[in-house]
Amino acid sequence: MNDPGASAETLRTALDGLLDGLPARQAGAAVERLIANYRGATPTDAPILRDRADVAAYAAYRMPATFEAVRAALEALAEAAPEWVPGSHVDVGGGTGAATWAVGATWPGPRPVTVLDWAEPALALGREIAAASPDLRDVRWQRSRIGSALSIESTDLVTVSYVLNELPETDRATLVDTAASVAQAVVIVEPGTPDGYTRIIEARERLVAAGFRIAAPCPHSAACPIVPGADWCHFSARVSRSSLHRQVKGGSLAYEDEKFAYVAAVRFPVTPAPARIVRKPQIRKGQVLLDLCETGTGAGTGTGTEAKPALARTTVTKRHGDLYKSARDADWGDPWPPAD
Ligand SMILES: C[S@@+](CC[C@H](N)C(=O)[O-])C[C@H]1O[C@@H](n2cnc3c(N)ncnc32)[C@H](O)[C@@H]1O
Numbered sequence: 007m008n009d010p011g012a013s014a015e016t017l018r019t020a021l022d023g024l025l026d027g028l029p030a031r032q033a034g035a036a037v038e039r040l041i042a043n044y045r046g047a048t049p050t051d052a053p054i055l056r057d058r059a060d061v062a063a064y065a066a067y068r069m070p071a072t073f074e075a076v077r078a079a080l081e082a083l084a085e086a087a088p089e090w091v092p093g094s095h096v097d098v099g100g101g102t103g104a105a106t107w108a109v110g111a112t113w114p115g116p117r118p119v120t121v122l123d124w125a126e127p128a129l130a131l132g133r134e135i136a137a138a139s140p141d142l143r144d145v146r147w148q149r150s151r152i153g154s155a156l157s158i159e160s161t162d163l164v165t166v167s168y169v170l171n172e173l174p175e176t177d178r179a180t181l182v183d184t185a186a187s188v189a190q191a192v193v194i195v196e197p198g199t200p201d202g203y204t205r206i207i208e209a210r211e212r213l214v215a216a217g218f219r220i221a222a223p224c225p226h227s228a229a230c231p232i233v234p235g236a237d238w239c240h241f242s243a244r245v246s247r248s249s250l251h252r253q254v255k256g257g258s259l260a261y262e263d264e265k266f267a268y269v270a271a272v273r274f275p276v277t278p279a280p281a282r283i284v285r286k287p288q289i290r291k292g293q294v295l296l297d298l299c300e301t302g303t304g305a306g307t308g309t310g311t312e313a314k315p316a317l318a319r320t321t322v323t324k325r326h327g328d329l330y331k332s333a334r335d336a337d338w339g340d341p342w343p344p345a346d
Pocket of ligand 1: 068069072073098099100101102103104105122123124125128150151152153166167168169172173
């Protein structure tokens, strides 16, 4: 049997199908309205995604990007824990299921999956799209409100993608603490803005306090070396644009870059990257400049000069031979040095 699985192509085809029969102007108008809504104050008393037209527009416009961002975060987790495969998954605030598709693309095969969201139209459309993937046909799409009464079943993996942004502070804390109490691994993704990074750092601190270790992007579980307000840690995922994208955003670019911030934390042993590239590498004549987050080079225990996480720039030149070739191929977000 030809099994397309939960791949990016299968998702793209299913999303294109959503807009069949919906006049292009109407889809464009729904997207514009949602963008305006998301830019304004986030309502905390009722879902933003109200009906099928809203959700179809959201899904067609945003799902390819949230899918790629979550997939990049999950790939980083998979690199740090190559033996681990989640046996079950709960996607909280999962909406139309982008993270569910990303989990299926990272670790193919069926598994028990539950998507929790308070917006019924989003869940209904998620179920409709998931019918395109044999791995996702048995997903449970369950109405649930994130708040003080939130309950999540025990699971291997919890994903929370582009959701903290929509919650008041107390609900963000409840969500992270509840996820930490039921899961072996928690992956949280937010927009790659200074505010998104701040929410990720707050969640990261809660996960570490609950006994988790950081698998990615940080090479360590100590405090983030970024001075608050001075900078923000974020990454970039390339997303091919749909015709709806081109219509709403204008221009003819075939792709766009989705900026995101994330944390992947686990309860089991992992091998985080020795260092991670936290900016787009700068290629100069005969050299590559890499901005790294690294664990630091203290002299070791008992000397009073313990290793301390730090941001540092390293220059890799032609004289470094194979390492120089690797540096030229390296991308923002990659581990450094690359695994053999
Ligand atoms: C920006 S969408 C992200 C959806 C999906 N996780 C993704 O990455 O594409 C935010 C989702 O969070 C859900 N949400 C927001 N506040 C919620 C709450 N208090 N309880 C349950 N779901 C909530 C929304 O209905 C929406 O589906």
